[in-house]
Structure formats: structure tokens, C-alpha cells
Amino acid sequence: MLKSITERLRGVSFVRTILPIMAIIAIIVTAFIVLSGQPDRSEEEPEISPPKATAAFGNADSVAGSGLVEPSSEVIDIGTSLAGIVTKVFVAPGDQVNAGAPLFLVDDRAIRAQIQEATASIARAKAARDTARALLATARQQSALYSGIEDERAVSKQEVIDRSGAVRTARAQLAQAEAEIRSADAARARATTDLNRLTVRAPITAEILSVNIRPGEYANPGGQQGGGSEPYMEIGTTDPLHIRIDIDENEIGRVQLGTDAVISPRGEANRRIQAQFVRAEPLVTPKTSLTNAATERVDVRVLQLIYRIPADQGLFVGQQIDAFVRAKTGENFSAEQAGDSQ
Amino acid sequence: MTWIAIRMLTGDRQKFFGLLFGVAFSTLLISQQLTIFINLLERGATAVYNIPTADIWVMDPVSRTPDVALPMPSTALDKVRSVNGVEWASPLLRSGATIRTPEGDLEGVTVVGVDDATLIGLPKTFIAGHREVLYEPDSVVIDSSGAAKLFPPGFDPIGVRLELNDRRAVIRGIVDVDPSFTSQVILYTRYSNALAYVPGTRNRMTFILANASDGLTAKQVGERITDATGLKARTRDEFARDGIDFIVENTGIPINFGITVALGFVVGVAIVGLTFSLFIRDNIKQFGALKAIGVTNAKIRLMVAAQALLVGLVGYGIGILLAAIFIALGSINSPDFKGFYTPWEIPVLTAFVVLTMIMITGWLALRSVLKMEPAEVFR
Numbered sequence: 001m002l003k004s005i006t007e008r009l010r011g012v013s014f015v016r017t018i019l020p021i022m023a024i025i026a027i028i029v030t031a032f033i034v035l036s037g038q039p040d041r042s043e044e045e046p047e048i049s050p051p052k053a054t055a056a057f058g059n060a061d062s063v064a065g066s067g068l069v070e071p072s073s074e075v076i077d078i079g080t081s082l083a084g085i086v087t088k089v090f091v092a093p094g095d096q097v098n099a100g101a102p103l104f105l106v107d108d109r110a111i112r113a114q115i116q117e118a119t120a121s122i123a124r125a126k127a128a129r130d131t132a133r134a135l136l137a138t139a140r141q142q143s144a145l146y147s148g149i150e151d152e153r154a155v156s157k158q159e160v161i162d163r164s165g166a167v168r169t170a171r172a173q174l175a176q177a178e179a180e181i182r183s184a185d186a187a188r189a190r191a192t193t194d195l196n197r198l199t200v201r202a203p204i205t206a207e208i209l210s211v212n213i214r215p216g217e218y219a220n221p222g223g224q225q226g227g228g229s230e231p232y233m234e235i236g237t238t239d240p241l242h243i244r245i246d247i248d249e250n251e252i253g254r255v256q257l258g259t260d261a262v263i264s265p266r267g268e269a270n271r272r273i274q275a276q277f278v279r280a281e282p283l284v285t286p287k288t289s290l291t292n293a294a295t296e297r298v299d300v301r302v303l304q305l306i307y308r309i310p311a312d313q314g315l316f317v318g319q320q321i322d323a324f325v326r327a328k329t330g331e332n333f334s335a336e337q338a339g340d341s342q
Numbered sequence: 343m344t345w346i347a348i349r350m351l352t353g354d355r356q357k358f359f360g361l362l363f364g365v366a367f368s369t370l371l372i373s374q375q376l377t378i379f380i381n382l383l384e385r386g387a388t389a390v391y392n393i394p395t396a397d398i399w400v401m402d403p404v405s406r407t408p409d410v411a412l413p414m415p416s417t418a419l420d421k422v423r424s425v426n427g428v429e430w431a432s433p434l435l436r437s438g439a440t441i442r443t444p445e446g447d448l449e450g451v452t453v454v455g456v457d458d459a460t461l462i463g464l465p466k467t468f469i470a471g472h473r474e475v476l477y478e479p480d481s482v483v484i485d486s487s488g489a490a491k492l493f494p495p496g497f498d499p500i501g502v503r504l505e506l507n508d509r510r511a512v513i514r515g516i517v518d519v520d521p522s523f524t525s526q527v528i529l530y531t532r533y534s535n536a537l538a539y540v541p542g543t544r545n546r547m548t549f550i551l552a553n554a555s556d557g558l559t560a561k562q563v564g565e566r567i568t569d570a571t572g573l574k575a576r577t578r579d580e581f582a583r584d585g586i587d588f589i590v591e592n593t594g595i596p597i598n599f600g601i602t603v604a605l606g607f608v609v610g611v612a613i614v615g616l617t618f619s620l621f622i623r624d625n626i627k628q629f630g631a632l633k634a635i636g637v638t639n640a641k642i643r644l645m646v647a648a649q650a651l652l653v654g655l656v657g658y659g660i661g662i663l664l665a666a667i668f669i670a671l672g673s674i675n676s677p678d679f680k681g682f683y684t685p686w687e688i689p690v691l692t693a694f695v696v697l698t699m700i701m702i703t704g705w706l707a708l709r710s711v712l713k714m715e716p717a718e719v720f721r
Binding site for chain 2: 015016019023029031033034035039040041043045046048050051060061246266267324
């Protein structure tokens with residue numbers, strides 16, 4: 001059996017049988033190499049889905065914009081009216097404060113000394129007033145002695161003038177002493193006002209967004225020195241939050257003002273939040289780029305639309321969002337343009 | 343009869359192997375040269391095909407290829423997003439920069455900034471690291487051939503600190519992409535990082551990648567984008583084609599390499615044709631004898647066709663296998679050949695050319711045999 005196979009194999013010609021078979025195998029192998037080596041140019045869905053306009057309004061037209069979350073009061077940069085070392089900071093970021101609540105305190109020792117000084121001046125002026133009053137009383141009594149005498153010849157005219165003069169002088173001294181009291185009072189009142197001004201207070205009921213001042217640092221009425229400096233404190237009303245959407249100036253005509261917008265936070269495109277129209281800023285402004293480069297130049301202007309977002313969405317002030325605003329529908333749009341031409 | 347024909351063909355081993363070598367060599371020459379030529383040209387399209395997620399590329403009207411592009415203002419992204427039919431759109435920054443390696447060397451790189459949130463624009467395959475490393479601060483992902491270019495063999499580039507425009511860039515991943523035509527090192531990073539890595543010009547966003555909504559073709563949506571925004575929109579394949587056309591129009595490759603390919607073609611055809619026609623002429627006496635014993639011309643034609651087929655089959659099989667292995671091994675082992683592949687059209691075309699040539703030359707050589715009087719053999 002084995003022998004017959006080997007004999008048969010010997011009978012098979014290498015050139016006429018094996019070579020063609022090998023050639024066919026070679027072609028099959030080549031086909032396999034070539035087909036398996038074709039470049040993979042298939043398309044695929046992104047792993048993290050980006051914001052989609054179709055998801056926002058179905059197939060209706062929309063205008064896209066990017067924006068920032070901001071407090072409904074906008075961000076208030078707290079400043080100080082008096083310069084000095086900060087001695088106390090009353091709030092921490094995230095605190096909710098009422099209007100008038102103290103935020104931080106600038107060193108008040110000098111002003112307190114001024115108040116004491118003014119108080120001392122008041123005491124001194126009051127003492128001076130007492131003296132003046134005593135003098136006035138004495139002068140009046142002495143003057144009264146003369147006025148009781150009927151006979152003019154009993155006293156010299158000189159004496160009478162002296163006495164009445166003493167009364168007037170004493171009265172003037174009293175007036176001066178009183179004026180000094182008022183002056184010292186005013187000085188104390190000013191110092192007290194300054195004392196109050198040293199405590200920086202919240203202008204509105206708001207949340208503390210950032211605190212960039214710590215006890216021991218110097219606060220200036222003009223804000224921190226140097227370019228790119230931060231405000232001492234940023235506060236704002238975070239209930240509700242607003243978003244400020246930038247719309248390219250070329251798209252302004254397409255925006256249907258007054259309707260809702262659909263927003264998604266960056267990186268969370270699957271979350272779609274309905275935002276309510278608040279207003280459009282009347283001023284079209286240069287687009288703020290968020291690269292923070294000092295050399296930033298701008299030639300794009302944007303219309304800013306303000307929308308209110310529902311409470312408790314877990315959004316933070318300053319967060320970037322992608323927004324889709326309803327565009328004017330075809331009928332709306334053409335009707336408006338027709339109206340313009342009439 | 344075919345059996346006799348094959349015997350005739352293989353009777354003289356030397357001649358037969360000479361024929362096979364001629365056919366195999368020309369097959370190898372034609373297919374290998376054509377493959378390298380096509381692959382070199384397709385280097386112009388790699389930047390587009392490396393990004394698997396986008397089917398529309400939007401750019402400034404004057405932009406031509408992934409590397410010859412004028413950046414747009416950042417609001418262009420919102421304009422494109424506003425176009426009805428655009429499923430999504432994301433920014434892509436592509437720009438040249440210079441890096442300083444830890445050794446202090448300078449090297450030109452292409453910085454690709456992909457969308458911060460979705461990382462759309464990243465290639466598919468990671469050799470080291472994973473997509474999420476880009477969320478780490480100052481992180482970049484390098485392409486594998488770039489890593490081979492920058493660092494010595496066997497060196498692990500993960501964690502290496504580079505300097506880009508005075509800023510720190512740490513390599514935290516390696517991606518597998520086909521090199522571009524200029525085979526520059528490619529660094530992928532997030533868009534916001536890329537803005538800092540690339541020296542500032544006024545507009546920074548080079549491309550917008552977009553996808554068409556369901557039910558619409560990329561071409562339709564591209565036209566809508568152009569109508570609505572005035573920007574140029576190209577589908578993936580169109581833009582890949584643009585990259586190739588740019589190489590064709592602006593480099594000497596089509597002319598220089600084209601001549602080489604054409605010469606290879608001519609040489610291959612000549613070898614096949616000459617060897618086979620010589621073989622038939624050598625065997626003219628045998629054919630005459632066959633005719634003398636009453637074999638018809640039609641039979642003789644069939645015989646020659648069988649011979650041509652056998653030579654063609656074996657020679658082509660050897661040659662095409664060598665060519666395919668050459669390209670396949672080259673693309674695995676050499677960074678210069680990385681991403682090279684044999685387009686399936688080339689083996690088919692080569693087979694067609696080799697068979698046609700061998701048939702035509704066989705037929706031409708056979709004419710004298712057919713015209714021959716059988717009696718002539720005995721003279």
C-alpha cells in the first residue's frame with residue numbers, strides 16, 4: 001500500500017503537476033495576503049458622543065452657539081473702598097450670604113484710634129463748654145448787679161460796658177465750645193463711618209463664588225496690582241443660574257429670539273437641558289476666546305443671549321456649554337424678510 | 343494533444359525555467375513597482391483616513407489638503423453646527439511646530455488638536471496607553487513611526503518630556519497610524535493644549551469634522567454646509583483624493599516614479615513576450631511535424647494556448663506571491679513602508695497584462711507556424 005503510493009508519487013512529474021499546484025496555492029496565498037492587508041478605512045461612531053443638533057430639535061433648524069454658565073446677577077467682583085491689610089475674612093467659597101452680611105475686614109486699628117481721639121476731643125470740647133457756661137453765668141450775675149441799679153450816676157458807664165462785654169464774650173466762648181463739640185462729633189461720625197466701610201459687605205443676597213484674599217494681604221481700592229489680577233472676591237446669585245450663549249454675528253438673523261434653547265455641558269452631550277429665554281444683550285461684543293493668551297486678537301463679534309436654566313442641574317458657574325437655539329423656520333424667516341422689503 | 347503540448351513545454355527544463363523566471367520576474371516588477379507608486383501617492387490621504395469618525399471635513403475655501411490649510415475663526419464651528427443635517431461637528435487643529443527632545447535636538451512635528459470633550463479626531467488603534475490619557479494635563483500621544491524616528495530602537499517613549507513652544511508636553515501614549523507623505527512626527531493632543539503648543543496666529547481652528555444625519559449623504563450635507571456658511575466642505579473620500587491630487591500636482595513623484603513604473607512595465611512585457619515567442623520559434627520543427635501527421639491549426643492554437651496558460655499560471659503565481667510578501671513584510675518591518683498594502687486591483691491587473699502579453703506573443707509567433715506547409719519539415 002505504502003509502496004504503491006510512493007511509486008505513484010514518483011510517477012508524478014514535478015514540473016507538470018506539482019509546479020502548477022504550487023502556483024495555484026501561491027495565488028491563493030497571495031489573494032489571502034492582499035485581501036487581509038487592505039487598509040481599514042471603515043468609519044465608526046465616536047466613543048463619546050458629541051452634542052447633536054438633531055437630538056435637540058429633531059429635524060427643525062437650529063443655531064448653535066457655545067456659552068458659559070453665569071449667576072443670574074452676573075458675577076460681582078467685590079472691591080474695597082479703603083486700603084489696608086485684611087485682618088479677617090468672614091466667608092468661604094460656597095457660602096450663601098444675605099445682603100449686608102460682612103465679607104471681610106480691613107485693618108481698623110487706625111480708625112478706632114481716630115474714634116477714640118474724636119471722643120476725647122468731644123470730652124475736651126464739652127469741658128470747654130462747661131467752662132464757657134460758668135463764665136457766662138458769672139458774667140450775667142455781675143451784669144445783673146448793675147442792671148438792678150436805677151440811678152445812672154451810682155456806677156460809671158465804663159463799668160457797665162465792661163460787664164455787658166464780659167457777658168457777650170462768655171456767650172461767644174460758649175458758642176465756640178459748642179461748635180467744637182459738633183466738630184468733634186462730626187470727626188467721630190466720620191471715623192465711625194470709616195470703621196463701617198472697613199467691613200466689606202455683600203451688596204445682595206448671593207453665593208460666594210471665589211475668595212482670593214486672605215488675612216494679612218493688602219487690599220487696595222483699585223483692585224489687585226498688576227495685570228491679570230483676580231478680584232478679591234466674586235459673588236453672584238446662583239439660584240437661578242443663567243447661561244450666556246455666544247452667537248456668531250453672521251447667524252444673528254437666523255435666531256428665533258424668545259424661544260427655549262437646549263444646552264449640554266461640555267463632555268456630557270447626552271444630557272440635554274431646556275433653558276428659558278431671558279434676554280438678548282443689546283450690544284454685540286467681540287468674542288471672548290478662552291485661551292487667555294495676552295496677544296489674543298479678535299475679529300469675530302457675537303450676539304450674547306441670556307437663558308435661565310432650571311435649578312439643581314449640577315452645573316457650576318463658569319462651566320462651558322454647547323447650546324442649540326431654535327432658528328427661524330422657513331415661513332417665519334421669509335415672512336420677516338418680505339416685511340422688511342415692504 | 344494538450345498533454346503533448348505540456349510535454350513539449352517542459353521537455354527542456356532549462357528553457358522552461360527560463361520562461362518561468364521571465365514571467366515571474368516581470369510579474370514581480372510590474373506589481374511591485376505599481377504598488378509602491380500607488381502607496382506613495384496614497385500617503386497624501388493618510389491624514390484623512392487616520393481619523394475614522396468623520397465623514398465630512400469643513401475648511402476655509404482656500405484650504406487644499408490636511409497640511410495645506412488656512413485656519414478659521416472659532417465661531418465657524420457653531421456655524422457648521424447650525425446647518426440642518428449636520429449630526430455633530432467638532433474642531434480639529436492641525437499645524438506644524440518644532441519640538442525639543444530631551445537630548446536637545448530639534449524636530450519638526452505636526453500637532454493635531456482634537457476636540458477636548460469627545461476626542462473626535464483621534465486615530466483608532468492605540469499601541470500603548472489609551473484614549474483617556476489625553477485628559478491628563480500636558481499629555482500628548484505620538485504616532486508609532488514618529489516614536490521610531492525620535493527615539494532609539496527599543497526605547498519606551500511613554501513619560502518622555504518634550505518641549506513644545508516653551509511648554510511641557512509629556513508623551514503618554516502611542517497610536518498606530520500610517521505616516522503622512524512628509525512622514526513628520528505626529529503628536530495628538532487636546533484642542534486646548536494644542537492652542538498653547540502651536541505659536542499663536544489669529545485664527546487657530548484648521549478643520550471642522552462633521553457627520554451627516556441619518557438619511558442624508560455626506561455629499562448632500564457638505565453642499566448644505568457650503569451654501570449656508572461659505573466654507574468648503576469635502577467628504578472623507580473627496581478630501582483623501584485632494585491630498586493625493588496635491589502630491590500629483592506639486593511634486594515630481596508622478597513623473598519620476600511614473601517613468602520608472604512605465605519602464606518596469608515595458609521591461610516586464612518585453613521579457614514575457616520575447617521568451618515565449620523565442621520558445622515557440624525554437625519548437626517550430628515540432629509543430630511542423632505535428633502538422634505533417636495531420637494536426638489541424640485549431641488544435642495547434644489550443645496547444646499553444648495551453649502552454650501559455652501553464653507558463654503564465656506558474657510564473658504569475660511565483661511572481662505575485664513574491665511581490666505580496668515583499669510588501670507585507672516591508673510594511674511590518676520598515677517604518678518607511680509602514681501602511682503599505684497591495685491594492686487588490688494590482689494583482690488582477692498584473693494577471694491580465696501577463697496573460698494578454700503571453701497570448702499575444704504566442705499568437706504572433708504562431709503565425710509562421712500556421713502558415714508553414716507541413717512538407718517543409720522534411721526538406
